[in-house]
Amino acid sequence: MPGHATRPVPCYAESRKEAIMHDAMHTVAGDDSTDTTMESAPSEGERPWTSLPASVKRVWLLRSAIRDCSGVLGCGIVALISHLAGWWTSWHGPVLMVAAVMLTADLATQPLRIRYAYAFNRYSIGSHDVMLHKGWLLRTTTTIPYNRIQHVTTKQGPLLRSFSLTAVELHTAVDEHEIAALDDDCATSIVNQISMRVLTSKDDV
Structure with missing residues (x-):
């Protein structure tokens, strides 16, 4: 109306709006940063085969x-x-x-x-056991704990010998398990590694 001075809008109202918008943006940004952190967190690795x-x-x-x-x-x-x-x-x-x-x-x-x-034929030498995976139509995975292994042997027929390969057999009280073929040097290393872990596991019992 004429003759009446226009009352100024208090500045705290604008500041309040800005503060609310800032908090909302900060919350969203915080959620995004949290999501990003979760996505970039390393997932638990699978056992190597x-x-x-x-x-x-x-x-x-x-x-x-x-x-x-x-x-x-x-x-x-x-x-x-x-x-x-x-x-x-x-x-x-x-x-x-x-x-x-x-x-x-x-x-x-x-x-x-x-x-x-x-x-589908592979093996895994773990810290507590050996795992063998075989078969493509009917697949089986066998776990042999070190404290169940009685002794480890190698086998090499004429065909394996001609290709410088050696089979490794793991003997337990009730069964025998075989890694079908390894390079000769690798077979020696695997046998020594398994034998040492078998001895260690029996000492810990």
């Missing part, structure tokens, strides 16, 4: 080839002996044919099966 040497795939393939080819050869020998001895009957042919086809199919699918078997 070690794969077998890649050359073990050739060992497995050669074993399968020897087994399946021997089976097919055996079918041929049985057929020959049956003909020469006069034992051949109407069921010999179908049975031997089915056996030969199955052995041939097994050999033909070995490269793919070995590839998957190798991908």
Whole structure:
């Protein structure tokens, strides 16, 4: 109205609004910083696993080839002996044919099966136990505590020896567990490492 002086708005109202907005922004910023800290926090690492040497795939393939080819050869020998001895009957042919086809199919699918078997065959040497993971279709994980291991041995057949590989066997009171193949130097190191931890675990009991 004319003649009336306009009353100034108290400055504390603006300051109050600014303070509220500042607190809200500070709270949001604080929440964001908390979230960022939680996201950047390191997660608990998984137990390390070690794969077998890649050359073990050739060992497995050669074993399968020897087994399946021997089976097919055996079918041929049985057929020959049956003909020469006069034992051949109407069921010999179908049975031997089915056996030969199955052995041939097994050999033909070995490269793919070995590839998957190798991908899921690994081991882990922990501070309290050894863990073995095997199988690609039916997978199994076995844990062997050091205080259950009685002794550790190595095994090396002609095929493993030709590729400078060694198998390590862990013997318990009720079972045997095997790391299928390791490089010779690695096998020696693993055997010594496991043996020392077995002795330490038995001393602690």
